[in-house]
Amino acid sequence: KMGNATLRMELGRASWKLFHTILARYPDEPTGAQRDHLDTYIESFAQVYPCGDCARHFVKLLEKYPPQLNSRKNAAVWGCHIHNQVNKVLHHDIYDCATILEDYDCGCGADEESADY
Ligand code: FAD
Incomplete structure (x- = not known):
């Protein structure tokens, strides 16, 4: 069985991969609803992240660096x-x-229509 540090790193890599991929597919010109969906997703992601210390740390980072959701870039x-x-x-x-x-x-x-933020 892998050690805890290794498991936590694997979780991190998988999570960041999805996180960045979702942001890279966010619309260039989001509607208010698309923006709300992503905002809710990011907030929930931080709240439910399985590593408790990581989650608490990330919630604080989100307060300091609020999501910039006016465009894909x-x-x-x-x-x-x-x-x-x-x-x-x-x-x-x-x-x-x-x-x-x-x-x-x-x-x-x-397939730009596939995701509905
Ligand atoms: P990772 O940081 O997992 O990155 C994976 C790959 O993404 C890298 O190999 C690189 O190709 C690319 N990458 C690196 N930086 C960036 C970037 N800035 N933007 C885009 N792509 C990038 N671990 C802890 O020990 N303590 C914590 O408090 C903690 N908090 C976390 C909070 C969150 C929300 C997440 C998702 C993970 C957290 N982790 C934490 C895990 C940690 O961030 C790493 O995922 C883990 O340590 C593995 O690191 P890594 O060097 O393999 O690369």
Whole structure:
């Protein structure tokens, strides 16, 4: 069986992958409803994140760095920056956010209608 530190890191990697991929698929020009859905999702994600210490820490980070949900690019860059705040605390490398949208291409192609935020 894997150790707890390894398990927590695996959970983190899987969670960040989905988190950044969702932000990279957020609409360029979101409607109010799409914005509300993503805002609720992020808030809930922080509240239900299974690692309690991580969740508490992330809720505080969200207060300090509120989600920027006026466009796809701003949302994705915001997500990259808040992940970098976690990286900083854990002494992990800081990620270059310049190509965040390309980095988290979900392979969903032109299927722009698939997600309803
Ligand atoms: P991860 O940080 O998991 O990143 C995975 C991959 O994403 C990297 O390999 C890189 O390719 C890419 N990446 C890295 N930085 C960024 C970025 N800024 N933007 C986009 N992509 C990036 N662990 C703790 O020990 N304590 C905590 O308090 C804690 N809080 C967490 C809070 C949340 C909300 C989440 C999702 C995870 C948290 N974790 C915490 C887990 C931690 O962030 C890492 O996931 C884990 O330590 C594994 O790190 P890693 O080096 O493999 O890369």
